[in-house]
Amino acid sequence: xxxxxxxxxxxxxxxxxxxxxxxxxxxxxxxxxxxxxxxxxxxxxxxxxxxxxxxxxxxxxxxxxxxxxxxxxxxxxxxxxxxxxxxxxxxxxxxxxxxxxxxxxxxxxxxxxxxxxxxxxxxxxxxxxxxxxxxxxxxxxxxxxxxxxxxxxxxxxxxxxxxxxxxxxxxxxxxxxxxxxxxxxxxxxxxxxxxxxxxxxxxxxxxxxxxxxxxxxxxxxxxxxxxxxxxxxxxxxxxxxxxxxxxxxxxxxxxxxxxxxxxxxxxxxxxxxxxxxxxxxxxxxxxxxxxxxxxxxxxxxxxxxxxxxxxxxxxxxxxxxxxxxxxxxxxxxxxxxxxxxxxxxxxxxxxxxxxxxxxxxxxxxxxxxxxxxxxxxxxxxxxxxxxxxxxxxxxxxxxxxxxxxxxxxxxxxxxxxxxxxxxxxxxxxxxxxxxxxxxxxxxxxxxxxxxxxxxxxxxxxxxxxxxxxxxxxxxxxxxxxxxxxxxxxxxxxxxxxxxx
Amino acid sequence: xxxxxxxxxxxxxxxxxxxxxxxxxxxxxxxxxxxxxxxxxxxxxxxxxxxxxxxxxxxxxxxxxxxxxxxxxxxxxxxxxxxxxxxxxxxxxxxxxxxxxxxxxxxxxxxxxxxxxxxxxxxxxxxxxxxxxxxxxxxxxxxxxxxxxxxxxxxxxxxxxxxxxxxxxxxxxxxxxxxxxxxxxxxxxxxxxxxxxxxxxxxxxxxxxxxxxxxxxxxxxxxxxxxxxxxxxxxxxxxxxxxxxxxxxxxxxxxxxxxxxxxxxxxxxxxxxxxxxxxxxxxxxxxxxxxxxxxxxxxxxxxxxxxxxxxxxxxxxxxxxx
Numbered sequence: 116x117x118x119x120x121x122x123x124x125x126x127x128x129x130x131x132x133x134x135x136x137x138x139x140x141x142x143x144x145x146x147x148x149x150x151x152x153x154x155x156x157x158x159x160x161x162x163x164x165x166x167x168x169x170x171x172x173x174x175x176x177x178x179x180x181x182x183x184x185x186x187x188x189x190x191x192x193x194x195x196x197x198x199x200x201x202x203x204x205x206x207x208x209x210x211x212x213x214x215x216x217x218x219x220x221x222x223x224x225x226x227x228x229x230x231x232x233x234x235x236x237x238x239x240x241x242x243x244x245x246x247x248x249x250x251x252x253x254x255x256x257x258x259x260x261x262x263x264x265x266x267x268x269x270x271x272x273x274x275x276x277x278x279x280x281x282x283x284x285x286x287x288x289x290x291x292x293x294x295x296x297x298x299x300x301x302x303x304x305x306x307x308x309x310x311x312x313x314x315x316x317x318x319x320x321x322x323x324x325x326x327x328x329x330x331x332x333x334x335x336x337x338x339x340x341x342x343x344x345x346x347x348x349x350x351x352x353x354x355x356x357x358x359x360x361x362x363x364x365x366x367x368x369x370x371x372x373x374x375x376x377x378x379x380x381x382x383x384x385x386x387x388x389x390x391x392x393x394x395x396x397x398x399x400x401x402x403x404x405x406x407x408x409x410x411x412x413x414x415x416x417x418x419x420x421x422x423x424x425x426x427x428x429x430x431x432x433x434x435x436x437x438x439x440x441x442x443x444x445x446x447x448x449x450x451x452x453x454x455x456x457x458x459x460x461x462x463x464x465x466x467x468x469x470x471x472x473x474x475x476x477x478x479x480x481x482x483x484x485x486x487x488x489x490x491x492x493x494x495x496x497x498x499x500x501x502x503x504x505x506x507x508x509x510x511x512x513x514x515x516x517x518x519x520x521x522x523x524x525x526x527x528x529x530x531x532x533x534x535x536x537x538x539x540x541x542x543x544x545x546x547x548x549x550x551x552x553x554x555x556x557x558x559x560x561x562x563x564x565x566x567x568x569x570x571x572x573x574x575x576x577x578x579x580x581x582x583x584x585x586x587x588x589x590x591x592x593x594x595x596x597x598x599x600x601x602x603x604x605x606x607x608x609x610x611x612x613x614x615x
Numbered sequence: 616x617x618x619x620x621x622x623x624x625x626x627x628x629x630x631x632x633x634x635x636x637x638x639x640x641x642x643x644x645x646x647x648x649x650x651x652x653x654x655x656x657x658x659x660x661x662x663x664x665x666x667x668x669x670x671x672x673x674x675x676x677x678x679x680x681x682x683x684x685x686x687x688x689x690x691x692x693x694x695x696x697x698x699x700x701x702x703x704x705x706x707x708x709x710x711x712x713x714x715x716x717x718x719x720x721x722x723x724x725x726x727x728x729x730x731x732x733x734x735x736x737x738x739x740x741x742x743x744x745x746x747x748x749x750x751x752x753x754x755x756x757x758x759x760x761x762x763x764x765x766x767x768x769x770x771x772x773x774x775x776x777x778x779x780x781x782x783x784x785x786x787x788x789x790x791x792x793x794x795x796x797x798x799x800x801x802x803x804x805x806x807x808x809x810x811x812x813x814x815x816x817x818x819x820x821x822x823x824x825x826x827x828x829x830x831x832x833x834x835x836x837x838x839x840x841x842x843x844x845x846x847x848x849x850x851x852x853x854x855x856x857x858x859x860x861x862x863x864x865x866x867x868x869x870x871x872x873x874x875x876x877x878x879x880x881x882x883x884x885x886x887x888x889x890x891x892x893x894x895x896x897x898x899x900x901x902x903x904x905x906x907x908x909x910x911x912x913x914x915x916x917x918x919x920x921x922x923x924x925x926x927x928x929x930x931x932x933x934x935x936x937x
Contacts, residue, residue: 158653158680162666165898252831255810256798296684310691314683379806433809434825435802446659450901455825520679560799567796568765568812579812 122468125170126476134171135178135473139480142179143488146186146198148510151517152319153183153199157443169451170469176444177470178477181233184423185481188225188416189488192218193495194507196327196514200553201387201422203322203546205415210330211407218496219350219489220357224409225416226485227354228365232417233478235369236376236424237471247425248432251377256568257576260561261585262378263554266385268592269392271547278596280543287538288551291316291531292559311523318552320515320528325545327511328532331504333539350489361413364394368417376422379429379436386422388550391415405544424474431455431467640700640878644675648696648704650689652682656821656904657866660733661705663898664868667889685709685770687719694725698871700878703729706869708774711921715929716772723918726869727879730886731909731917733866733899736839737768737778738849740816740823740832742808750836750855753815757783762792767804768817771797772929775804775817778838778862781928785858790931808832819864820846821903839863845903861924867914883910 125131138160145156156179164172187198192213197206212221240247254262271281294305295315306312358365368390375386394414395404404411427444429435434455436442445455453466495503515528535545569575577583647665651657658680665676681689686709693704706726713719739753747753756764761783768775776795784790798804801818808816809831816823816832820843826832837843838860840853852860868886870879889895890908899906909917 154653158658158662161659162662165663165666252806252809255807255812257812258810296687310688314688379802432825433829433831434822435806442655443653443659446656446902449821449903450898452901454828519681564796564798564807568807 118464119468121465125469126472131171131174135174138175138178139182142182143186143484146183147189153180154440156183157440164447172447172451173470174473177473180440181477185229192221195330201419203549204387204391205412207405208412215407222489223351223354224412228416229420230478230481232369232420236373236421237474239373244428247377248428251429256561256564257579257582263557265589266388267554281547284543284547285551288548289555292552292555316527317518319518320524321531323511323515324528324532325535329535331507332536334500335504357409361410364414365417368414369421372418372421373425376425377428387415387419390418641672641674646677646702648689648693649680650686653680671885690721696871698873703870707866708864711925715926725872727874728914729868729882731867731914732890733904734863734907735819735905736837736863737775737817738820738837739835757786757788761788762794764815765794765813766815767796767798767813769801774864777928779817781862
């Protein structure tokens with residue numbers, strides 16, 4: 116208890132609180148700008164943290180990251196430019212809601228859902244951190260392979276526009292993911308001698324092109340596309356009622372997010388896709404998904420933020436960072452004499468509690484900042500669509516340029532944007548393509564690694580207990596689906612036979 | 616515009632231009648290319664160097680993470696820049712290997728070496744419950760059959776892979792029989808080790824420290840010739856096996872080939888101040904990175920030696936990119 120009181124004094128002083136506020140505002144801006152990511156926000160902050168005391172330094176990273184990721188939903192909702200791979204899972208719903216005049220509700224669900232998910236993650240972590248870390252450490256390439264395959268299957272099976280088109284979209288994404296240097300042997304693939312393609316097709320320009328540019332092309336010529344917004348005075352009106360209606364989704368999303376999020380490298384990106392599919396599968400109105408329905412948004416949004424909190428666990432307990440952001444944070448922790456490891460919880464518990472408190476404060480800060488952002492954001496809809504499109508196009512170009520500071524990113528964005536425009540016209544969903552690009556390398560790498568370990572024995576994929584469970588689950592999902600569609604194909608004939 | 620106005624403008628322009636030529640380097644912002652992603656060790660050390668250099672040179676330094684192709688993209692980018700001192704870059708271990716492995720023609724001779732600031736030997740790790748209790752157990756096992764030991768530590772042909780091959784080679788075992796599981800990075804390999812999918816991991820110490828502290832894995836030996844004062848219980852391989860070991864990771868600052876000598880001298884002397892400063896030492900110490908300084912010609916000689924040592928190990932093992 117002493118440690119907790121000490122932690123309170125470490126956090127509740129003017130310096131730390133000011134740092135948290137400033138970093139949060141900074142994160143909000145970076146996250147809300149399309150193409151600029153939480154990773155970028157964190158990397159930019161690192162030189163500043165050299166001059167800070169340990170706790171404010173960590174606080175700066177945590178506050179800016181949490182805020183940037185939540186703010187990444189803003190351009191997704193308003194302009195159909197998702198900020199993170201995870202928010203691409205539900206961007207279709209949040210954007211369509213905004214187009215129906217419910218931008219405030221969509222942003223509110225995002226913000227308040229995030230706060231609740233984040234706080235849930237916090238409570239969850241307080242009790243389970245060491246056990247959760249141990250659980251995550253048991254995962255090898257075998258388990259990751261099945262997890263990624265399961266994620267891909269979800270996307271294909273629930274895709275709007277049918278399984279065949281969803282599957283084709285997914286394959287296109289996997290093909291795009293193949294471009295670049297083979298991750299294990301270094302052999303160039305599909306690069307056609309273009310040196311810039313050896314780095315692969317970056318995910319951010321692809322996402323900006325396929326979602327935002329395609330939308331600009333679709334709406335480009337219409338000068339007046341009025342989208343009157345409801346609840347202008349109080350953008351968050353009705354949010355709590357909506358969250359209460361879908362409380363089951365909120366809780367399930369948070370729990371699954373906390374579990375999957377703890378898996379280094381896979382968790383954060385994958386979790387929201389899994390729960391979005393789950394929400395659609397169990398929904399009473401699955402046909403509304405992808406057309407501006409809040410149910411999937413509630414569940415996947417909660418997942419997103421719960422996963423964000425738990426992704427810190429393997430990094431803090433075992434020094435295994437799951438993504439660039441936590442990797443940078445681990446660097447800052449070490450530099451400030453708080454080396455990751457189990458001793459972080461035992462020898463200096465006040466530091467650990469202080470870090471946790473910063474999470475809580477950053478999450479609560481999201482409410483007022485998110486509210487202000489939502490109120491000002493609605494003005495976007497007062498701009499004629501054609502003019503807005505010009506600005507979006509500019510953001511698309513800047514965002515895709517900024518990833519590697521090359522025009523090549525812009526070329527990728529333009530090419531994939533045009534492809535996505537025609538695909539959407541023919542009823543193909545875009546989300547599975549994005550998931551293919553994100554998960555393709557994971558499936559491939561973990562499969563190759565596993566095959567090298569087992570000397571090419573495919574049955575080795577079922578030898579480890581967790582891996583076997585995941586593998587059987589994946590096969591079961593597909594068998595049920597195939598069985599179901601075979602039954603559907605044959606039933607009408609039987610009926611026809613009976614009537615004869 | 617009258618003739619006189621034109622002449623006056625021309626005169627101004629000439630003065631401005633000649634002034635530019637005479638002014639001392641640097642007089643505008645410098646770009647620092649980092650060939651690895653934001654958040655890694657190269658990025659972190661590159662950023663602190665940029666911050667400290669900025670203070671001393673009095674010009675802003677913009678950092679560009681040009682990633683991909685196992686560092687090839689970033690190194691290639693640096694090579695093709697104008698050698699005027701306004702684009703410099705972090706160059707890393709991989710540069711000692713590209714040519715021998717055949718993944719790229721890039722070598723240290725494509726760059727003007729400015730200074731070496733870090734070198735870290737890797738270490739050998741096993742699971743806490745591994746049958747290899749000491750480094751001697753492992754050495755015996757390697758001598759018996761290296762193909763029976765599943766080892767990992769980042770990519771095929773990477774620094775840790777070469778170190779493992781070099782070790783097997785120096786112990787007199789058949790290095791072409793090595794069982795290497797390539798991964799995306801040392802932390803992934805450590806996760807494979809902790810989840811009991813492989814038998815041995817080769818990694819630099821800082822990346823593995825938390826897992827060691829947690830009692831999940833154990834270090835057996837350093838792949839270097841000196842004991843690390845911070846880990847006095849971990850023997851260097853030279854002591855344990857009686858071999859000289861020259862394969863280790865390094866990081867330095869370089870510029871495109873053909874950098875004017877005065878600019879090179881200015882950068883090298885400023886970088887030396889930075890690398891030997893207490894601030895830098897504290898930072899590197901905090902991250903468990905070893906600090907070492909070798910400027911200009913010394914750095915070039917060091918790179919030449921690495922080129923040969925890495926080349927020998929790579930050649931014997933027959934590692935080739937297609």
